[in-house]
Every structure is written in structure tokens, then in C-alpha cells.
Amino acid sequence: MAYLPHTPADRQRMLERIGLSSLEELTEIIPSQLRLKRPLDLPPALSAYEVERYFEGLAQRNATFSQGHFLGAGAYRHYIPAVVDTICQRSEFLTAYTPYQPEASQGTLQAIFEFQSLICRLTGLEVANASVYDGGTAVVDGVLVACAQTRRSRVLVSKAVNPQTRQLLKTYAANGAFSLQELDYSPQTGQTLLDGRLDPQVAVVVLQIPNFLGIVEDGPDLVERIHEAGALALVAIPDLHTLGLLEGPGSYGADLACGEAQGAGNPLSFGGPYVGFLACTSKLMRRIPGRLVGLTEDSQGRRGYCLTLQTREQHIRRDKATSNICSNQALCALATTVYLSLLGAQGLRAAAKYAWQNTTYLRSLIAQLPGYTLPLSGPYCQELVVQVPAGQALNLNHFLACEGIQGGYPLGEDYPELSDCILFCCTELTRKAEIEELVTALRSFKEAY
Amino acid sequence: MDAQTIFEKSQPGRLGVMPPLSDVPLPSQPPMWPSGMGRQEAPPLPELSELDVLRHFVGLSQKNYSVDTQFYPLGSCTMKYNPRLNERMAALPGFTQLHPLSDPQQAQGALELMYSLQEALGEITGMEAVTLQPAAGAHGELTALMVMAAYFRSRGEERHLVLVPDSSHGTNPASAALAGFQVVTLPSAANGLVDMLALESHLGPQVACLMLTNPSTLGHFETQIEEICELCHRHGALVYYDGANMNALLGLARPGDMGFDMVHLNLHKTFSTPHGGGGPGSGPVGARGPLVDFLPGPLVAKGERGYHFMTPSQSIGRVRTFWGNFGVLVKAWAYIRHLGAPGLKAASLHAILAANYLQELLKEAYDLPYPGRCMHEFVLSAHNLKAEKGIKALDVAKGLLERGFHAPTVYFPLIVEEALMIEPTETEDVETLEAFAQAMLEIARQETAEDLHQAPRHLPVSRLDEALAARRPVLKM
Structure with missing residues (x-):
């Protein structure tokens, strides 16, 4: 069995020392009617190699959008050294x-x-x-x-x-x-x-x-x-x-x-x-x-x-x-x-500043984009509320996913008054080209609908 | 200087890892923060090179005992081997880079994993539904107690008492209090198990729940567990299973079959995920019968179009952000898939074997206040050693550290004086158990209290002045 070090001889010696002859006798303290008389109904055991194949298959069914990712809303993608x-x-x-x-x-x-x-x-x-x-x-x-x-x-x-x-x-x-x-x-x-x-x-x-x-x-x-x-x-x-x-x-x-x-x-x-x-x-x-x-x-x-x-x-x-x-x-x-020790004073400041710069760039492009508005005027940091064409927030995210872009967080479910709004996030990892591809996709979406 | 902090190693101007340069056009004006919100200078963080940082933390790591380097028989903590296969699976980019707010249709692999684990944990415990949200065992307890409170509220029943045995984990009464209940402590019977008469005398229309660990914290199976659950149910009370000791029962017996209404499991104990120096853990909670409808949401469900999140009809709501300690869930599922039903059962059987063997080797030299066949752990006492030679449980612990073993849990459970709670786990070989027993016997038979007071001598520090730390707290630099 995986992860068990006991040889048959070890088991024998240990059982003898405690005056037993089989492992099953160890469970006799448990009242008989409570002892499980059948194997647990679980999927069959896999070898270590099969475990890896199986988990790789599961992992591949998750889309992670490493090129163009604009979702934050409480969980943030930053570089991990x-x-x-x-x-x-x-x-x-x-x-x-x-x-x-x-x-x-x-x-x-x-x-x-x-x-x-x-x-x-x-x-x-x-x-x-x-x-x-x-x-x-x-x-x-x-x-x-x-x-x-x-x-x-x-x-x-x-x-x-x-x-x-x-x-x-x-x-x-x-x-x-x-x-x-x-x-x-x-x-x-x-x-x-x-x-x-x-x-x-x-x-x-x-x-x-x-x-x-x-x-x-x-x-x-x-x-x-x-x-x-x-x-x-x-x-x-x-x-x-x-x-x-x-x-x-x-x-x-x-x-x-x-x-x-x-x-x-x-x-x-x-x-x-x-x-x-x-x-x-x-x-x-x-x-x-x-x-x-x-x-x-x-x-x-x-x-x-x-x-x-x-x-x-x-x-x-x-x-x-x-x-x-x-x-x-x-x-x-x-x-x-x-x-925090690795980034240090300068690194953390730079990362936060770049995130703000990238967000500012996205903001400036969206400000000029027909069909999209920026409803909130307050000072921002690394996330932006964008109002998209009416009734299209979820469709837009599907469209972006098809373009290989992870869109932002649709706000309608939590904020009915922002039902046409999406929260976009840029971090220090967001590239200029990714921002421009997002904006291009937003424009195409508006033209298509 | 000893134990220099990262701050004392800092040199102004030294750079570690810098983020990728932003390649967008520079904004035309600086940020317009409200007055007093913008940092005027760089944040007060240390400044070191990458190699400095690496050496600092590798150096720190070398001051720790761990399962990978030492036998770690900490009772109630199930310090079994944490398979590296689990780590590799949790590190797959398809998991680590998956955003929790991804469209569920684009996270079907993760949802399938969570659904499968919910089902498996339900089968292992005999529960109908399982939530994976709670981040730790104590969080699971709190979740379950809030579920029970909501259940009784929905029935218009005012039950504000929770019963806990005097041998229980400290988290049990603390969780009950945090969930708004008053705690009543039940004295144990002479054999350390639940005293049926005491239980019956405390039950009544105000009692919401009895919280129980089985095997008990003494490592003994609660043989009257069916009667206990029936008695509670007869008085309208529920019974909660603290899963800290589930490593004794995998595939052998199920809390649901015993009559428990709700359970939590510690994936970081029973299901081999590492403790990480104190966390992260994961404390899934299972429920039966009408309690299922009150579980926190969302759970993962399986529908025609794949897996999706759903919230039970009378759910208490969320108990954390997002869905659970997903990375820990991946590790636990890798463990279950690798072992399968036969492997899990074998794990529990060998955990019981190891504990009984070690108990046998030690029961002459130390007091065994509750004798008899144990399950996956047992509790010795240094009571006689203290009386005869002035050697306390704490001294035994420090003597073991000096001999290259981690200490057992000491001074718990509270019903045993000078307690030494030992849980060897199934992944230790017989030579390790014997070497540990040898060290315990040496301490009991050859050491003097004076000598042990100097222990441990060869670790980075000797005994620490904990009173000083509390009297004049220095909690940061």
C-alpha cells in the first residue's frame, strides 16, 4: 500500500508484541454493528503515474487566460518570484x-x-x-x-x-x-x-x-x-x-x-x-x-x-x-x-505604480471608445468600472473568452444599479498589447451587436 | 548576531526582484488621491538582494523540526507523511492560475474535483452532503454550530446550550461560544469516556448539541456511541463529530452510522495535506437529514450541463470568501485517489497498530492512566516521574527534542495530569517507533530532573523566557 513502510515481518512482530494475530483484531474495540462490513464506495486506486495523468486532465479543463487577464474583484494576479x-x-x-x-x-x-x-x-x-x-x-x-x-x-x-x-x-x-x-x-x-x-x-x-x-x-x-x-x-x-x-x-x-x-x-x-x-x-x-x-x-x-x-x-x-x-x-x-522581502521597498512601490499606470492607459482608451462609458469619477487604483452596451455584460464576457481574453467581473448580480457594468482589473503584469487587444475586442463587440 | 531579522539585514538601495516594467505610455498626470491617501515615500520594507532573501529563509527553515526531517508524534495532529505527489498536483498551472471568479463553464476541471471530493468525504463519513468551504477544523466546528443554530431557529426551538466533555479540544467550547451558545462541560466517566448518567442529567429542552471526538482524545473508542446519540436525539439535541481523530476510522466505521448528525474533517490531518507550520488547513463539514438544507453555500452540484455552484434552500450563507482552500482540496483528493478504499483502510489499521505497539513499549516506564487497547493514539502521564524524580511532561518533551524527536502533545487532554499524548501515525516504520521508545525509556530511567532542565542543549535556542514575552510584548520590528 502506498505510504506504508510495514513489511509482513514487521507487521507480524508488532502484532505479536501486542498479543494479536491479525490487523482486523485491532478493530474489535468497535462494536460489531458499527464496523463497516463493505469497502468504501470510492473510485479505484490509481498508481502515482495515473494520478498525475488524471489530475493533468482535470487541470486542462480549466481556462486560465495567461495572455490577457482582466479579472480581479478580490483575487489578484501578480508575479510570484x-x-x-x-x-x-x-x-x-x-x-x-x-x-x-x-x-x-x-x-x-x-x-x-x-x-x-x-x-x-x-x-x-x-x-x-x-x-x-x-x-x-x-x-x-x-x-x-x-x-x-x-x-x-x-x-x-x-x-x-x-x-x-x-x-x-x-x-x-x-x-x-x-x-x-x-x-x-x-x-x-x-x-x-x-x-x-x-x-x-x-x-x-x-x-x-x-x-x-x-x-x-x-x-x-x-x-x-x-x-x-x-x-x-x-x-x-x-x-x-x-x-x-x-x-x-x-x-x-x-x-x-x-x-x-x-x-x-x-x-x-x-x-x-x-x-x-x-x-x-x-x-x-x-x-x-x-x-x-x-x-x-x-x-x-x-x-x-x-x-x-x-x-x-x-x-x-x-x-x-x-x-x-x-x-x-x-x-x-x-x-x-x-x-515582500524580495520585492522590498522599491519593488512593491514599482509594482503598485505600474498597475496604476496600466489601469490609467486602459481608462484613457475606453474613454474614447463609442458605446462604453466610465460611470465613476473617483480616484482609482488598479480596477475600473466600465459601462458596456445595455444588457450585454455577460455576452461581452463570453465574446472576450472566445478571443482568448479573461474579461472583468460583471457587477449586475451584486449591484442591480450597475447591471450593465463590468469591473476590469490591470496589474503590473498587464501588457500594453493586451490592453490594446482588449480594447479592439470591445470595439468589435460593439460593432457586432 | 543570533536570529537577526530580515530588517536588520536590509541595506538601503539594494534591490531584490523587480516587477516587469510597465510598457504603456506614461500618464499625463499623477494619481489624484484624496489628501493623505498617497504614500509620500516608498513603503518601509526591507531591501535585500534575491540571494540574501533566499539565504535568510533557508537559514530559518533549518531551525525547524518537521515531518520530513524528524519523527513528529504530536497527539491529535496526525503528523503523517505529506506526499510530494500531492504537492506536484496542487502546483499544476491549470489549478494555481485559475481565478476563483472564472465562469464555472471554464472551470469544469476544478468543479469536478470539488464535487468528487464532496461525494467521497460524504461516503467516508456517512453524511449526505459536504461543504468544502471551512478553512480549518475550528472553522468547520463554527460552521456546523451556526448550521445547527439556524436549524433550531427555523423550528422555533430555543436551545442555547452546547455540551462538551472535559476531555475535548479547546476549539470545541471556543467555537460553541463564538456561535452564540453557552458551554456546559461534561465530566468524563472513570474510564475517560462519556459518563452516560452525567450526560442524561444535562440533557433537556435547552441543549442544542453534544460535541464529541471519537476515538476520544484519550485515543479510546467511545463504545456506547450509539446509545449516546440516541439519548441526545431523544431529548431533541444533535450530536457533532469532531473529526480530529478520523485517522483511526477510515473504512472501518463511519460517524453517520454511529448516529452523528454533523461532522468536520481535517484534511490536513487525516488526508495527508501538510500543516505548513500552522496552516493552511481545510475543514470540510458534512451533514445529514434536515441539516443539509442549512449548509453554507455555495456547494458544487452536478447538472445536465456539467458542474455548477448551488446554495442550499435555507443556507446560513457564506462562511468565507470564494469556495474553500482549493489548493488543499487538490492535495487531499490526490491522496484519496492514490490510496483508494483499500489504501485508506490500511492506513487506519496501521495507524492503530503503530499506536498500540508504541503504547506496549512505553506502558511500563510511564503511567498509562487509561489502560487498554487504544486506537490511533494514546495518552501517557509523567505523574509518577514527577513525584519520584521531579521530571515533568515538559521535561520529557524537551529531552525528546534534544534526542532528535519532536515532542508529543503535552498537558492535553486536561483530564490527564502531566499528559503526553502520542500519535505515531501509519507512515512511520517500526525502527523509528523503537528508536523513539528507546529515547522515552532513557529519559524515564536515566535522566535527572536537573539534567533535563538544561534540555534541549543543541538546538538554536535553549528554553525560552515565555513570561518575559508576555509581560513586555515585542510583536514587531
């Missing part, structure tokens, strides 16, 4: 458990410490944890922290926050964790409207920057008004990359920055595994979920790292813990740590 894969496939990182024995886990612990540090540096906040499941659950975690801190239970979330994140918040709200209301956005600029919606019951206001419509919110102004009402400000960050150009939310006073670091070092991989991060002010430190690594000394005075403030966690506090999280996304956080 080879060193990221090399490190993440290192046995000692890949096959280690949570660093509960610190002397034998200094590599993982220091890498987490560096991840926490990088997230703090980019978000401008004082504390970051060792990762949570994804950008959506990070926002929920942040909201729970804010409710606990303010002892309030009303949550305002902008409609310009990722619709899937809002769905997730609704799941928790329906279960009674808090009450949830949505904030409109300006149909002209695409920026969140806060007027008259704040009151002393509001625990936290959830914004996203850049927001789901690609627009950069006026963070300093919104945060100031949120604080005036005594609520906390949570800024969701859909792509860590954008912090190469934009200020971290901490710099303009946000209390929590919760987001998705997939774009920094992790592949699209059909939606996971990704890596959520949660950063906050030091005032909120003891309320946050998840693991934290701290610096300390060993018995000889040498620098070392260990898990700390564990009295917040489930394995110590059980039902009094700040969260139930145990496994997180450590290896994905490692990918992000290596990625």
Missing part, C-alpha cells in the same frame, strides 16, 4: 506543525514575527497577528474585536465593500453576533456616503480601500467622522499590493486594517488557500484573535521567538477565548513574508 516557491516547498516549513515547541520551531516563529512586522509596516498599525483564514474572515474578526471593545453591537458596512465579505458579515449577523446595516456609495464618485448614518450605537464602520468598485475612499475624512461618533474605523484591504502606493490605514487613524494578502506571493488557486491579516492599534492588542509571536530570550540570554499572549486563545481559555481559531494560513503568510 521563484524563490517564494523554493522557500514554501522547503520540507522544514511545509511539514512542520504549529510552533508549540519553540526550541524546535524558531524558523517558523521568526518568519511569523517578520510577517507581523511587515503587516504593521504596510498598514501603519502597531500590532498584527500571525494570519487568519482570508480577507473576508479577517473583516469579521475585526468587527468582533470592535464590538467587544466598544460594547456596542451595531455595524455599518459600506456597499462598496466586497459583496462576498458583506455576505459573510450577514451570516454572522443572522446568527446574532451583531446587527448590520449598509451604507450607500455616491453614484458619481463611487465613494462611500456616511452622512447622517452615525449614532452612539455604532460599534464600527467597515470601509474598503480601494473599494470593490476600484475607487480610493477619502480615508482621513471618513475616519475622522467615524471617531467623532465614538465608533471604531475598520479598513478592509483587498490587495496588500495597493499599499505600495497608498498610505496604510493606521497613518490616517484607522483602528483596524483587515485584509487579504493573497496578491503578495500566493497564486489565484481558485480562491484558496489565501491569507487574511488583521492589524490594529496596541489598545486592541489583547482582544484580537489568533496567534501572536513575540521576541524573548533563552536561558543563555540569546534572542528567541515564542508564541505569546496565549491567554486569548482557545487551547488555554476554551469558551472564554477571544476566538476559536487554531489552524491559520501560516504557509501562505510565509509566502507573503518572502514575497
Whole structure:
């Protein structure tokens, strides 16, 4: 059998030592009526070679559009340097458990410490944890922290926050964790409207920057008004990359920055595994979920790292813990740590700038394209809402797919008022020729219909 | 200096990997961010060459113990071999470069994989439907408890209590609390299993659910499990299966047949996907009967025109963005396809064999507070060693690290004093088990407490001042 080291002689010796003569006797503890008397109904076992052929066949039935890809909307295609894969496939990182024995886990612990540090540096906040499941659950975690801190239970979330994140918040709200209301956005600029919606019951206001419509919110102004009402400000960050150009939310006073670091070092991989991060002010430190690594000394005075403030966690506090999280996304956080180290200050800034330049070029071409308009005037970063010929959003994407182009995200299902709109994304990987091919295809589509 | 961080190795102006230059015409004006939103300077990231970065992280990796380098008998964690075949399959570009919002018609390979895995996990656990969304075991628990809460709400039943045994994983009560329930802890019987009288006395119209691990965290099969489930059902309560210990039961017995209503599995334990230093995991959740309609959406369904996403009629909604930790699902499916039904059953049988063999080798030198045939793991105690020689479970753990083995889980389950919870898994050969037993026996018979307090001596650091870390938290640089 695959992966089993036992020879018949080994098995015999082991069974004899425990006083048995067959493997089946090991199951006699299970009441007879519960023992499965038939084989599991699973497809037949494949050899390793056959497994590869079978999976290659499955993978080939997915279209990945490596030449011309304009889909973002919460998952972003960036370049992943080879060193990221090399490190993440290192046995000692890949096959280690949570660093509960610190002397034998200094590599993982220091890498987490560096991840926490990088997230703090980019978000401008004082504390970051060792990762949570994804950008959506990070926002929920942040909201729970804010409710606990303010002892309030009303949550305002902008409609310009990722619709899937809002769905997730609704799941928790329906279960009674808090009450949830949505904030409109300006149909002209695409920026969140806060007027008259704040009151002393509001625990936290959830914004996203850049927001789901690609627009950069006026963070300093919104945060100031949120604080005036005594609520906390949570800024969701859909792509860590954008912090190469934009200020971290901490710099303009946000209390929590919760987001998705997939774009920094992790592949699209059909939606996971990704890596959520949660950063906050030091005032909120003891309320946050998840693991934290701290610096300390060993018995000889040498620098070392260990898990700390564990009295917040489930394995110590059980039902009094700040969260139930145990496994997180450590290896994905490692990918992000290596990625940010490789790109460094200049690389991340350049990548974010190129994404903005490429988006600007696409915008300038679409502005001149008959039949297409740009309904939102607010400042953008790497995504654009484009209004396409009426009733044609889905047809357009099919047309583009036939041209070998991955179109953008049709907004109609989440935003009925934007039913003819598609969200296009450019990253630093988008080439001028690809942009021009997209625009050519958009023109042909308009002419054909 | 020891343990220098990447920040301390940074040199201003040094470049690592640069992105491809943008080849579009330069915009005529700079970005028009709102005031205070644009970064004035480059972000405060380290600056190193590519080789510097590679060496830094390879150097860090060398400070870790791992399954690929050491025996790692961490109880309840199922640190079995993580096949490299799985890694290669998850790295196929057709998977890694697939955008989660692709048109499902253009992602049929991925959807077929997810559908097949849902079906297989349903068969393995005896559940009718499975969601692959939860990102980890604890996330699965929370998901299931929210499903149960929604189910009771739909019936107008106010059940706000969840029962957990005192031997349970910490995530069980934490998940129940996070899902809005009050937690009631059930004392275990003298044999470590569920105390039927205590259970019956706690059941009533307010109890929503009993959360149970089977085999228990002591590694013993809950022999009265059918009666337990029947008793709960008679009082209108549901029974939840914490799948942490499913590696004992593949193809041997199914939670659904025992009477459990919902389960979670840990693909990163039972189905061989690597733990990655703490994640990513994957915690699929299965349900039976009316609970199926409340599962989070979307699930993958099979229709006339191929595979598609669908959301159950009374779904609690999403529990994460997108569809699940897909890359982990690929690895688990590669494992199941390679082993097939006979291979999975053999894996569990040999996991039980290895645990019983090791228990036999160690039960003289250490206390075995709950004797008898174990399943895939067993729990020893250093209680006597502590009394006689001052050697605690923690000292045993550090002595093992010094001898080149990862330590067992210590101080869990909470009902065992000075607990050492050992799960050898099926992928370790008999020589490794014997070498480990030898090290455990040496520690028990030859070591002094004074000597062990110095352990581990040959690792990158000796024992750490954890109190200092908590008293004066330094969490970043």
C-alpha cells in the first residue's frame, strides 16, 4: 500500500508484541454493528503515474487566460518570484506543525514575527497577528474585536465593500453576533456616503480601500467622522499590493486594517488557500484573535521567538477565548513574508505604480471608445468600472473568452444599479498589447451587436 | 548576531526582484488621491538582494523540526507523511492560475474535483452532503454550530446550550461560544469516556448539541456511541463529530452510522495535506437529514450541463470568501485517489497498530492512566516521574527534542495530569517507533530532573523566557 513502510515481518512482530494475530483484531474495540462490513464506495486506486495523468486532465479543463487577464474583484494576479516557491516547498516549513515547541520551531516563529512586522509596516498599525483564514474572515474578526471593545453591537458596512465579505458579515449577523446595516456609495464618485448614518450605537464602520468598485475612499475624512461618533474605523484591504502606493490605514487613524494578502506571493488557486491579516492599534492588542509571536530570550540570554499572549486563545481559555481559531494560513503568510522581502521597498512601490499606470492607459482608451462609458469619477487604483452596451455584460464576457481574453467581473448580480457594468482589473503584469487587444475586442463587440 | 531579522539585514538601495516594467505610455498626470491617501515615500520594507532573501529563509527553515526531517508524534495532529505527489498536483498551472471568479463553464476541471471530493468525504463519513468551504477544523466546528443554530431557529426551538466533555479540544467550547451558545462541560466517566448518567442529567429542552471526538482524545473508542446519540436525539439535541481523530476510522466505521448528525474533517490531518507550520488547513463539514438544507453555500452540484455552484434552500450563507482552500482540496483528493478504499483502510489499521505497539513499549516506564487497547493514539502521564524524580511532561518533551524527536502533545487532554499524548501515525516504520521508545525509556530511567532542565542543549535556542514575552510584548520590528 502506498505510504506504508510495514513489511509482513514487521507487521507480524508488532502484532505479536501486542498479543494479536491479525490487523482486523485491532478493530474489535468497535462494536460489531458499527464496523463497516463493505469497502468504501470510492473510485479505484490509481498508481502515482495515473494520478498525475488524471489530475493533468482535470487541470486542462480549466481556462486560465495567461495572455490577457482582466479579472480581479478580490483575487489578484501578480508575479510570484521563484524563490517564494523554493522557500514554501522547503520540507522544514511545509511539514512542520504549529510552533508549540519553540526550541524546535524558531524558523517558523521568526518568519511569523517578520510577517507581523511587515503587516504593521504596510498598514501603519502597531500590532498584527500571525494570519487568519482570508480577507473576508479577517473583516469579521475585526468587527468582533470592535464590538467587544466598544460594547456596542451595531455595524455599518459600506456597499462598496466586497459583496462576498458583506455576505459573510450577514451570516454572522443572522446568527446574532451583531446587527448590520449598509451604507450607500455616491453614484458619481463611487465613494462611500456616511452622512447622517452615525449614532452612539455604532460599534464600527467597515470601509474598503480601494473599494470593490476600484475607487480610493477619502480615508482621513471618513475616519475622522467615524471617531467623532465614538465608533471604531475598520479598513478592509483587498490587495496588500495597493499599499505600495497608498498610505496604510493606521497613518490616517484607522483602528483596524483587515485584509487579504493573497496578491503578495500566493497564486489565484481558485480562491484558496489565501491569507487574511488583521492589524490594529496596541489598545486592541489583547482582544484580537489568533496567534501572536513575540521576541524573548533563552536561558543563555540569546534572542528567541515564542508564541505569546496565549491567554486569548482557545487551547488555554476554551469558551472564554477571544476566538476559536487554531489552524491559520501560516504557509501562505510565509509566502507573503518572502514575497515582500524580495520585492522590498522599491519593488512593491514599482509594482503598485505600474498597475496604476496600466489601469490609467486602459481608462484613457475606453474613454474614447463609442458605446462604453466610465460611470465613476473617483480616484482609482488598479480596477475600473466600465459601462458596456445595455444588457450585454455577460455576452461581452463570453465574446472576450472566445478571443482568448479573461474579461472583468460583471457587477449586475451584486449591484442591480450597475447591471450593465463590468469591473476590469490591470496589474503590473498587464501588457500594453493586451490592453490594446482588449480594447479592439470591445470595439468589435460593439460593432457586432 | 543570533536570529537577526530580515530588517536588520536590509541595506538601503539594494534591490531584490523587480516587477516587469510597465510598457504603456506614461500618464499625463499623477494619481489624484484624496489628501493623505498617497504614500509620500516608498513603503518601509526591507531591501535585500534575491540571494540574501533566499539565504535568510533557508537559514530559518533549518531551525525547524518537521515531518520530513524528524519523527513528529504530536497527539491529535496526525503528523503523517505529506506526499510530494500531492504537492506536484496542487502546483499544476491549470489549478494555481485559475481565478476563483472564472465562469464555472471554464472551470469544469476544478468543479469536478470539488464535487468528487464532496461525494467521497460524504461516503467516508456517512453524511449526505459536504461543504468544502471551512478553512480549518475550528472553522468547520463554527460552521456546523451556526448550521445547527439556524436549524433550531427555523423550528422555533430555543436551545442555547452546547455540551462538551472535559476531555475535548479547546476549539470545541471556543467555537460553541463564538456561535452564540453557552458551554456546559461534561465530566468524563472513570474510564475517560462519556459518563452516560452525567450526560442524561444535562440533557433537556435547552441543549442544542453534544460535541464529541471519537476515538476520544484519550485515543479510546467511545463504545456506547450509539446509545449516546440516541439519548441526545431523544431529548431533541444533535450530536457533532469532531473529526480530529478520523485517522483511526477510515473504512472501518463511519460517524453517520454511529448516529452523528454533523461532522468536520481535517484534511490536513487525516488526508495527508501538510500543516505548513500552522496552516493552511481545510475543514470540510458534512451533514445529514434536515441539516443539509442549512449548509453554507455555495456547494458544487452536478447538472445536465456539467458542474455548477448551488446554495442550499435555507443556507446560513457564506462562511468565507470564494469556495474553500482549493489548493488543499487538490492535495487531499490526490491522496484519496492514490490510496483508494483499500489504501485508506490500511492506513487506519496501521495507524492503530503503530499506536498500540508504541503504547506496549512505553506502558511500563510511564503511567498509562487509561489502560487498554487504544486506537490511533494514546495518552501517557509523567505523574509518577514527577513525584519520584521531579521530571515533568515538559521535561520529557524537551529531552525528546534534544534526542532528535519532536515532542508529543503535552498537558492535553486536561483530564490527564502531566499528559503526553502520542500519535505515531501509519507512515512511520517500526525502527523509528523503537528508536523513539528507546529515547522515552532513557529519559524515564536515566535522566535527572536537573539534567533535563538544561534540555534541549543543541538546538538554536535553549528554553525560552515565555513570561518575559508576555509581560513586555515585542510583536514587531
